[in-house]
Each structure stands twice: as C-alpha cells, then as structure tokens.
Amino acid sequence: MNRDQRTDLALIRIVAAREVTRQLRNKAFWASVIVTAAMLCLSFSLTDVLKGDGESPPAVGVVGEGSTVAAALRPQVTVEKYTDTGTARTALRDEAVDAVVLRDGGVLVLRNLSAELGRTIQQAQQTAEQVERLKELGAAREETERAIVPPALRVSALDADAGVVQERTMTAGIGVFLLFTLMLISGLGIAQGVAEEKSSRIVEVLLAKVRAWHLLAGKIVGLGAAALVQIVLMMTAVLTAAIGFGVLKAPLNAVGTAANLLLWFVPGYVLFVTLYAVAGALVSRQEDVNHVIGPVNMLQMLSLAGPALAVRPAPDDALLTVVSMTPGLSWAAMPMRMAVTEVPWWQALAAFALMLLAIAALVRFGGRIYRGGLLRYGGIVKVGEALRGAAH
Template identity: 80%
Template sequence: MSRDGRTDTPTAPRPTSGRRADLALVGIVAGREITRQLRNKAFWASVIVTTAMLCLSFALTGVLKDEAPPTVGVIGERSTVAAALRPQVTVKEYGDAGSARTAVRDKAVDAVVLPDGEVLVLRNLPEDLGRTIRQAEQTARHVEQLNALGAAPGEAEAALAPPGLRVSALLPDAAEAQERTMTAGLGVFLLFILMLISGLGIAQGVVEEKSSRIVEVLLAKVRAWHLLAGKIVGLGAAALVQILLMMTVALTAAISFGVLRAPLSAVGTAANLLLWFVPGYVLFVTLYAVAGALVSRQEDVNHVIGPVNMLQMLSLAGPALAVRGGPDDSLLTIVSIVPGLSWAAMPMRMAVADVPWWQAVVAFALMVLAIAVLVRVGGRVYRGGLLRYGGIVKVREALHGAAH
C-alpha cells in the first residue's frame, strides 16, 4: 500500500509479442532479399567468374613454381663437366656432337656443351644457365688439372666440392608469414570488390522501390527500420554464401596446386578476415542503403554514394601500410582501430605480425558501437528520405521528416 492509501498494483511485464513480430517482419524482408539475390543470374555469374579466375591463377602459380630445372647435353668424353653440372641441372650425355645438335633442334635439351667448350643453343642462352655452365667448366678444368698432377680418383672432386652451409634463420616462419600476408591481401581486395558491388546494388534497389512507389505499399505493412534491417540481413546472408563458396574453392585450389605450404595458417587467416568483414559489411551496406533513400532517380545514385565510396577506398590504406610500412608502423596501428577502416587493416596487420589482444578487442568493440549508432541515426534518415521525392534529399531534411 502506498503512503496516500492507494493500493500499488504490480507492473505488468513487457510483452514480447511486439519484439517477436518485429523479428518476424525483419525475417520476411530478409528472406525476400535472399531469394532475389540467389535467383539473380549476375550473382552466380560473379561467383563463377571470380572463382574460376582464382583457380586459374593458382594453377599457373603452381606450374611455374614446380618448373623443372633446365636440361644440358654433354658429349660423353666430358665426364668432368657432367659431374659439375649435375647438382644444378639435368644432364643428358650424348655419344657424338651430331646427336647432341639434333637434341637441341628437337628441344630435348636447353643447351649442349661441345668438347671444345662451345655452348650450343637453339636461340639464346639464358643468363642463369650460362652462369651455371661457366662455373661447371671452371670446376671441370680444375679437376682435370688436379688429375694431371696425380690426384687419386675422386680426390679432385672432393677437394673442389663446396662445403656444406650452416644455416640459421632469423625468421624461420618467414614463408608462412608470407602466405598469411598473401591470403589476407588477396582476401581484402576480393571482399572490397564484393562490398562495392553489393553496396551499389542495395542503393539501386532502394531507389527502384522508391521510384516505383513500391516502398509506399511496403511501409503500409512494415516500418522503415524493418525494411532497412531486413535488407542488411538478407544481403549479408547472400554475400556470406558467396564469400564462403569462393573461399572454399579458392583455398582448395591453392592447396591442391601446392601454392600454400601451410594451409592451416592460410585457412585461419581467411577465417579471421571473414570475422572482421562481417561488421565492416554491415556498416557499409547500411550507409549505401541510407544513401539510396535520399534520391528518387537511378541517375542520382552516384552522387549520393560518392562519399561512401571514398570512405570505403580509405579502408585499403591499412593493407597498403602493412605491406610497405611493416607491422610496427604507428599510422597502421591507428588505422587498424578506427571504425570503418579496421575491417581491412586489422586482419592484414594480424597476418603480418602479432597484435596485442586488447587492440583487437578495442577495434572490434568500436566497430560494433559505430554500427549501433549508424543504424539508429541512419534508420531515421532512411525513414525520412523514403517518402520524399524530387531531387536529392539532404540529410537534415530527412532527419526533420523522420521526426514528424
């Protein structure tokens, strides 16, 4: 009982039916967007073409990487030259100069060393191969001189054999780090292109619904933020399907062709990049959707998405700094924490070197916070711009319209 004698009634719990209804409406809009994307031929064409280009590039890289050493023909009597060449090239011995010349014409060998020291080639002698043959000739001459002075068989070769090298690597995982950097850099570029295409598509879709007055019918059934959230979730899910397909096929091809020596490290880098891409995608897609709500004609789309494109271009500064300036660059550290830029900079920086855990947590938290603020403010702009026609609507006008 209260002080004035009235009986206090317990506050009723807030019903959850409204929240469930909101989620259901967002799900309906998201399902509509997913269906439209998955039925879009251009969507699948981009997946097929991009994946095919990646697989082809990995195949070519694997072939060039596994290129066989050059083959050099030697006349049988030049056994010392053949012995000096074998550690570095494939040697074929011929009984006479005529058969060796035929082998050169038939491209069975890259070069032939004749008994008088002349090197026979089909067109020209590659610089590296010429250097190898020159060193072999010098070694063979020294062996022959030592044998003439009475060296026992095998002693001359043993005396001239180079000593074994004691190798101590300062960066033993340099090759693995290079593969992580390559995976992160290529992934950032592909996701950047995908984000750009998806952003343009969502902006054009919003303008199409607005210019055809379909949005008026939709707003009679759902709220503006239902449309915005549904578009973000639907297009994000479709983009995730696209990314997973491309990454799976590309990584499989890279491992199959031997391009990646540490596949688990590359897969981990790709997964980390995908983790950072999700909030970045949500942020930029929201900006593109809000920008599309400010115009009524497709011709005006490029005018309103220009600032968004510029911000997205700035996100590539992080990977560039990671490659050129190195992981200890102070500017890279700042860029990898700034929301809107961190989605590309932080995973690239993490692929190059170890990053303090607290910096990664702060960067991710700032990104989530920026998305929350953007969805709240952007939702008002989106709502205020959808029902305003004629030219480009200013952000201030859209916010003023949303308040009424």
C-alpha cells in the same frame, strides 16, 4: 521476450527472407561468384605453370663417358652423356638439350647460348681442369670428389616463418580486395533497390504493414546473409584451388586468415550496407543514386588505407594501429595487420567493440534518416529534411 519483440523479429525475418530470395534468384549474383572464382583459380594455375617452367634446370649434353666436366655440371644442370658427337648433335636439333660440351671443350648450341648457362659451363670446365691437375699431382679420390661437388651450404634463416607470413599476407590481401569489390557492388545494388522501391511507391505499401526500421533491418540481415553465401563459396573455391596448385605451403594458416577476415568483414558489411540503404532513401529517382553514394564510396575507399600501410617495410607503427582500430576502416586494416604481425589481443577486442558501437549508433541515427527520407519526394532529400520528417 514479449509479444511486441516477437512481432518485430518476425517482420524482420519476412523482409530478410524476401531479400535473400531475390538475391539467390538473381543470375548476376551467381555469375559474379562463378566468374570471380574462375578467374582467381585460373591465375593460380598459370602461376603454377610459370613456376614450374622457371624451376626446371637447363639440360646440357656432354660427349665422352668419363668426362670430368659432366661431374662438375651435374649439381647445377641436367646432364646427358653421349658417346659421339653425331648423337649429341641430333639431340641438340631435337631440343632435348640446350647445349653440348664437346671433347675438346667446345660448346655447340642450336641458336644461341644464354649468359647464365655459358657461365655455368665455363665454371664447370675450370673445375674439371683443376681436378685433372689434382689427379696429376697424386691427389686421393676423396679430394678430387670434394673439388667436383663442394659440400652443401649451411643456411640459417633469421626469420624462419617469413614464408608463412607471406602466405597469410597474400591471403588477406586477396580477401580484402574480393570483399571490397563485393561490398562496392552490393552497396550500389542496395541503394538502387531502395530508390526503386521509393520511386515506384512500393515502399508506401510496405510501410503500411511494417515500420521503416523493420525494412532497414530486414534488408541488412537479408542482404548480409546472401553476401555471406557468396563469400563462402568464393573463398572455398579460391582456397581449394590455391592448395591444389601448391600456391599455399601452409594451408591451415591461410584458412585461419580467411576465417578471421570473414569475421571482421561481417560488421564492416553491416556498417556500409546501412550507409548505402540510407543514401538510397534520400533520392526519388534511380538516376540520382550516384550523387548520394559518393561520400559512402569515399569512406569505403579509405578502408583500403589499412592494408596499404600493413604491407610497408615497417608496418608496426602508430598510424597503422590507429587506422586498424578506427570503425569503418578496421574491417580491412585489422585482419591485414594480424596477418602481417602480432597484434595485442586487447587492441583487436577494442577495435571489434568500437565497430559494434558504431553500427549501433549508425542504425539508430541512420534509421531516422531512412524513415524520414522514404516518404519525401522531389529530387534529392537533404539529411536535415529527412531528420525533420522522421520527427513527425
């Protein structure tokens, strides 16, 4: 590495350090990390509570110690036995049980009987009557026990890994949404920051010390490093909460999916950050930023097409393959596709290489627009004007 190259790297590091410091000192930066992570963790806790409430079986009281109905109910509900009707009524009023089956077959409830629980009690009473008839006919004890408690179902899954795939898909989907939102917010901030430096003429002072491409490269590296800190903190908090609340049954697969998504996000972030920075250099006022970032926003919105295609019933099709290998779209489509189905290694490698080539071309071409647009004032600078300005 020669002296000029060392100087270029040193200047890029200085600009990058400036951007990282500004971001890490920004209260909004930390507020977005805390609020986003807290909301997702809260959603996991609510999911756990609701899941727990839904899985708890109903409780049914049965009057009579030797009731056959109690034995028939036990595989499906929680059974509480009572020696007399008075005790059972008290338990029902205290909501210790949802219903009480009396000795004569009647059912007591506090307010109303759900249709599902009613069917369960009715089936248990029918089973109890059949068992009593078997006993009258002299059936052995083993036969009556088999009638009350049938053998467990032998279940075979055609896709035993369906649960793991579902968790990977959920992790990738949540991750893509988080990273998309972060990229959108960061991109707007980058464009506004570039426009602010240009409108305040600070950029003229900076360009007296460094070249335009030093500023662009430094911004990309610095803001990318700050975003990486933000992402790692959010993903760590979210995955920890998901594992802690039992939402993930295969946490290693989820962690692997998150790491793969982060790997694909880095080049995607660099690509879009460059586009936003270039767009910001084309305006002289912050009020005009929204006019120039529209095309970038639309391209970024298109990147969600991949995840949408991946979660369809038949995701492994030609359209998804093309989308997942297209630069600008592959950062979200390829990790989502890899979470849902097997992807040939050469396709993933080719998609990543195409993304890097697109970044190299964009930095080279976009750097000229960035340089030509920074020192041109008076409304929105057209791309052609910026390119002509960069040639001089």
